[in-house]
Amino acid sequence: MNMPISPGSQQFRQLAELNDRSREIFRQIVESYLATGEPTGSKTLARILPMTLSSASIRNVMAELEEAGLIFAPHTSAGRLPTQQGLRFFVDALLEIGDVTQDERERVETQMRVAASRQTFEGALAEASVMLSGLSRGAGVVVTTKSNARLRQIEFVQLDAARALVVLVSEDGSVENRLLDLPAGMPASALVEASNFLNARIIGRTLEEVRDEVAGRRAEMERELDAITGRLVESGLALSVGSSETRHLIVRGQANLLEDLRAAEDLERMRLLFGDLETQTDVIDLLTRAEDGEGVRIFIGSENRLFSMSGSSVIAAPFRDSQQRVVGAVGVIGPTRLNYARIVPMVDFTARVVSRLLDPSRR
Known part of the structure; x- marks a missing residue:
């Protein structure tokens, strides 16, 4: 079409x-x-x-x-x-867009589901970037937020009478700490109860998923916890989610960009592109623009400030969480003569698979 x-x-x-x-x-x-x-x-x-x-x-x-x-x-x-x-x-x-074959669909879904089950969700995203790199002969890229990380444990550790540390341990072993102000007179037992309540629900899930469940099952929480501990749970989740929106970039397959270079100007273009990829903040900003609309976005050459010198193209599509919020983007970076007809539907399909992995009801 x-x-x-x-x-x-x-x-x-x-x-x-x-x-x-x-x-x-x-x-x-x-x-x-x-x-x-x-x-x-x-x-x-x-x-x-x-x-x-x-x-x-x-x-x-x-x-x-x-x-x-x-x-x-x-x-x-x-x-x-x-x-x-x-x-x-x-x-x-x-441009006449091609389609993703049934074999390709099954391979992409199988490889990403296996990666998600054996590794972490970030491992599945890395697998997505590897697959896109292999299929496009460009560099596969993913940008996401740390709030998408699957968690293993959460603990409230009291520092003094007025402050506690919220410790978040992800399935990949990474640890994040957040400071939380405590209500006056809160007993130490409330911190233990809050930790136990969340750890019974948080394993293998994201902070967003746990926060949404707690909000939807407030009556159950009120039966299990006293009012002060309940407020501690909600405050800890809100603080953690709000503070974990750090953008994370995954790039795979840069070596593909070195293939089929024909002239000195091609080598110079690749040198500039590799320099651009090292500037992660700018790459993240560019991919974030792909989250602003529906479907696949295509940026060609100087249409994006980042790759204007290297003359490169970006094809990217957003993915969503279980609440249909856009939480990241997957895509391909390569020379302007990318195979757009093949890569556009592949990027679109991969983004849909990632969205399904983020939504347990659609797995």
């Missing part, structure tokens, strides 16, 4: 009005570039076009496409390559 053209400037609306002949020539130039990375000339186009046109007629159309800013000549008397604007137009208006 074709992706719908995004609403944009008057110039893009004019580009959308290209006649069938111009569209087909433009499509062939882009698809050849995505497949080979090489420019396409008029003689080659004359052989592969589904219509009969002379090289002179094709050159005239190419001149019009170049004037429109869709293609350019990298060298004198060479063929043509799509511009960044041309790639965006192709993706928005002409």
Whole structure:
């Protein structure tokens, strides 16, 4: 199927009005570039076009496409390559999206479920980035929050009469500490009761899941705990969830980006891209933009400030927790000639699988 053209400037609306002949020539130039990375000339186009046109007629159309800013000549008397604007137009208006095969669906779901059962949820996310890397020949990336971590234990440790430490131990062994102010006169036994109450419910679950259950079963908590201890449980959960929204980045498959480099400028582009990937905060900020809408987001070249120098593309999709809140994104980073038709549905499907893993009712 074709992706719908995004609403944009008057110039893009004019580009959308290209006649069938111009569209087909433009499509062939882009698809050849995505497949080979090489420019396409008029003689080659004359052989592969589904219509009969002379090289002179094709050159005239190419001149019009170049004037429109869709293609350019990298060298004198060479063929043509799509511009960044041309790639965006192709993706928005002409790209025919493929589909994820049944075998691929089963493999992705099986590998991620196994990873989630044998490791931690973060392990499943790492598996997702590895799979996307292998399928795309780019770098697979995931950004998520630490509040998605599956927990093993929570303890309230009193520091003095007015303060306690909330200790969170995740399944992967990581430990986080949060300071909590205590009500005046709270007995030490309340801290023990609060810890026991939560540990009976928290193993293998996220803080968000436990907080939602406690909020929905308030009457049960009130029967089991006195009012002061109940407030301690709620305060500890609220503090922990609110303080654990630290963004975490997983990147796998950077070595794929070193394959099929043809020139010194390619090596320089990869050097810049690797430098960008080291700047984790900026990568996280970029992927977070993918969480702002529904479905897959595609950022091409200088459309994102981070990768403007390396000329790279990002394809990313958000995933959601059991409350349908967007809590992260999965995606692929690679050169602008990524196989968009194949990678877009794969990223979308992987994000849906991650969402199901976060929602026990849909497993």
